[in-house]
Amino acid sequence: MTSPPQYTDMQLDALRELANIGSGNAGTALSGMLGQPVDINVPAAAALPLADAVEAAGEPATLATGVVLPIFGDLDATVLLLFPPDDEATLCSLLGVEPGTEDGRSALGEIGNILGCSYVNSLAAMTGLELEPRPPETVADMVGAILATVLATQADQTNLALLMDSRLIVEGQQCELTFLMLPSHDGIGELLTRLGLG
Template sequence: MAYTEQQLDALGELANIGSGTACTALAQMLGRPVDIKVPSVVALPLGEAIEAVGDPELPRTAVKLDIFGDLDGTVLLVFPLEDAATLCGMLGVEPDSEVGLSALGEIGNILGTSYVNALGQMIGMEVEPHPPVTTTDMLGAIVSTVLLERDEIGDTALMLDSAMFVEGEQCELSFLLVPSADGVADLLSRIGM
């Protein structure tokens, strides 16, 4: 299904509200000022969304949060390896270590939960994220694993390309929300679109 610019703008506004909540929580965790920009929100067929995140053969670090409630689905936050390393460095941990992966999981948890909770509050949905799972692998393998783990996954993903600035240092991330079938349409109907 194609979405209008007005519908995507409405989803973008929800993302911006979520990013404000995420900035506050991450700044407390990192002990540094954080700013998150969400320049674009697109609704894409799942295959195109995966391609938009990057080359499936390139390694990435991803944090996966399954969500349940009025909206079922999966949130996937994908970091380039160098940006994952930058975030870990700010916390004084190695990105490849168990502690580093745990720290990235908590960062992903804060970001994903902030977006999902803001979304739920704005549109009156009860949404509960489950604990994060962090992995580093080829992007294609990460996405394939996520899709295989879910029984009912929609064919549309919402993708937020985000830039996060921590004390002025930029870290890119891609945020994918892959709701269950008809999940995007449900979101839009709840905001009157």
């Protein structure tokens, strides 16, 4: 297996800026769904080697609900949003559904879909790439099992992931989620080329 490519500080800053702009647009879209202001900040955004990103996504034995969003087009990728149980409960209560139920998972799937699609659409607008998100799949399992399943679906193994720890604040209530984007092996290079930093 080849070693991950090395990126300059300027290239990594550009990738982090994509993450921040995407999150801002995602917050606006989620606010429309909830009918109340949503503030999303990204205390950490990084382009990491895959193994480091997986490790940073959370303790493997921790329970979480994951929303998986396949992306096709000029760039193939998988987007994964991970919601810890407490934060899942907060979001479900805002939507008036019970966490851990079919309705609760469906609601989280819709939130994940809105956040993921908003981020991907921002990426497409900024880079000129044609990107098409597919319907999301919602899974409840241990973090390690969710990540293993997602990685197994990567036909063209990636070696770098974009990782964002995001904090949502809705009506003064705070919840956190982890956003991972796993592009195809040449996907990061393609993004940087479109940004003039390839």
